[in-house]
Amino acid sequence: MPDFPPNFFAIEKSDPLCPARAGLIKTPHGLIPTPTFMAVGTRGSVKAVGPDDLTRAGSRIVLANTYHLYLRPGLEVIQLFGGLHKFMGWPGPILTDSGGYQVFSLSAIREISEAGVMFRSPYDGSKTFFTPELVVEAQTALGVDIMMSLDECPPYPSSLAAIEKSLDLTMNWAARGRATWNPRQGQALFGIVQGGFYPATRAQAAQRIAALNFPGHALGGLALGEPLAERLDAIEIARAELPPEKPLYLMGLGTPEDLVEGIKRGADLFDCVLPTRNARNGQLFTRRGRLNILNARHRTDSRPLDPDCQCQTCQTFSRAYLRHLCQNREPLFLRLATIHNLSYYLELTKTAREAILRGAFAEFAKNFYALRAAGESEDS
C-alpha cells in the first residue's frame, strides 16, 4: 500500500540513545516540524488569543473539536466560508478531535452502542447520533489536515473485561472510519490506540490499529488519573507495536514532564488544555517550574515571569502587573498569560527538536530537570 500521501511524514533524525526523533509532517496547509505541541482550540478558537498570537508563540498546528463545531455553528456554516481554516482565520494546519473524548467527559449526556453514540447537546438538549462514518465525513467537510477516528475512552481504572469490551468497540469504529476515509482528499486520518493500562490489551490495541494502515497513530486514554509510571509503560508498550515510520500523537498530554518523557519515547505530537486553561487561572509555566501568579510574593516583583523567555508577555510585563491583572480579572490577563504558557510549551518542543537534530536529546532532558530542581529550591 502506498504512503499517504507520499512523504506525509519524514523522519529527519533519530536520537542515538532513545526513540526520540525529529520529523516533518507535510499537510495541505504547510509543514509541521516535530515534535511539537498543538494548542487546543475546541470551538475554532484558542481561547483568549488570535492567529497572530499563535504564530508569534510558535504554533505550527492547532487543534479543534468536531463534536463542538458540529453542534455550533454547524458544518453548513463553516462550509459556507470554505472550511474551518478560512472561517477561523488560521492558515496553518489543523487537527480535529473526533468527539471521542466527549463520549468520556460528557458521560452524563450520552448513550453508546455499537452503531455509534447518541449525544444530548449541552446547548439546547437536542439529540444527535454520531457514527464513525459521520465523524470522518464531518471532518472531511471541515477541511482539516488531520482527522481523528471516533473512539471510546474508558475511565481509569476499569476492569479488564470492561477494557476488552471497550477496545472491541473502538476497533469496530476505527475500521469503519478507515473505510469511510478518502485518502485522495489529502487529509490524513489517524487511528487511536486505546486498551487501558493492562499491558496485553494496550499492546493488542496497538497491533490492531497498526493493521488498519492509518497515516498516523494516536495514543488515547492517557492522563486519566493513572500514576506516571503506568502512563509511561503504556506509551512504551504501544510504541513497540506501532510502525516507527509513522507519526505518533499522545492525546491530551500533558505536563512539561509528560512532553519530555513522551518525546523520549518517540512521540511527535501533543495537545493539552493545561497551558491554556492554567494560564487563565493564573498558573504559569517557567523553565524553573510552575508558579501561581496570584501568590502574594509576586506583589511587587518587577521581573518577567521567566527571564529566559522571549515571548511578548515576558518582553514587556512584570510579574507584579500580571498579578494585578489576574487578581482583577482583566481580560488582558487571559491573553498575556496564554501567550506566555503557549510560548513556553512550544519553545520546549522546539528546543527538544533542535537537541535531537544535534544528537543531544539526553543532555536536553537532563538540563530540563536540572533547571526545575533549581527553581524549586529557589522558591521555597
Added chain:
RNA sequence: GUGGGUGUAGCUCAGUUUGGUUAGAGCGCCAGGUUGUGGCCCUGGAGGCCGUGGGUUCAAGUCCCAUUACCCACC
C-alpha cells in the same frame, strides 16, 4: 435639641423575637488542585474584647441601664 434606626470577620450582612456546645454565610484575602477546554469549578487556611461600660443570670452576641459613633426624620 427631640424622635426613630443601625453598630457582629477587610466588605455586605445572618444570628437578638423565645438567653444554652467551640458565633456563621457570601464576597475578599492567603494557599493547593485542574491533562483530546466554559474564563468555570473544587479543596484547604488565616481573620471576631459581637461599639464601650455597668447590671440581671448557673449561663449574655441575645435581656436591662448608661454611654458613644454613624444614618434618617422633625425642630
